[in-house]
Amino acid sequence: MITRDSGVRNRTEECSTCRRRTRHQVSIEVRAESEGENAAFSREPYRVTDCLLCGTTTSTRMNTV
Numbered sequence: 321m322i323t324r325d326s327g328v329r330n331r332t333e334e335c336s337t338c339r340r341r342t343r344h345q346v347s348i349e350v351r352a353e354s355e356g357e358n359a360a361f362s363r364e365p366y367r368v369t370d371c372l373l374c375g376t377t378t379s380t381r382m383n384t385v
């Protein structure tokens with residue numbers, strides 16, 4: 321299950337594919353990781369950035385807040 325945060329915004333960030341700073345669409349996704357035993361830790365928030373130039377999607381796990 322993927323839940324997209326409604327607070328989508330654009331940022332300028334480094335793109336590893338373009339090898340320069342480009343505009344990215346940034347959003348937060350909560351993904352169901354594992355199922356079963358560790359149900360309490362199954363929903364992990366990810367910070368997802370989509371490069372608006374080349375379309376590369378990068379997701380970074382948000383460990384500590």
Ligand SMILES: [Zn+2]
Pocket residue numbers: 335336337338339342371372373374375376
């Ligand atoms: Zn790019």
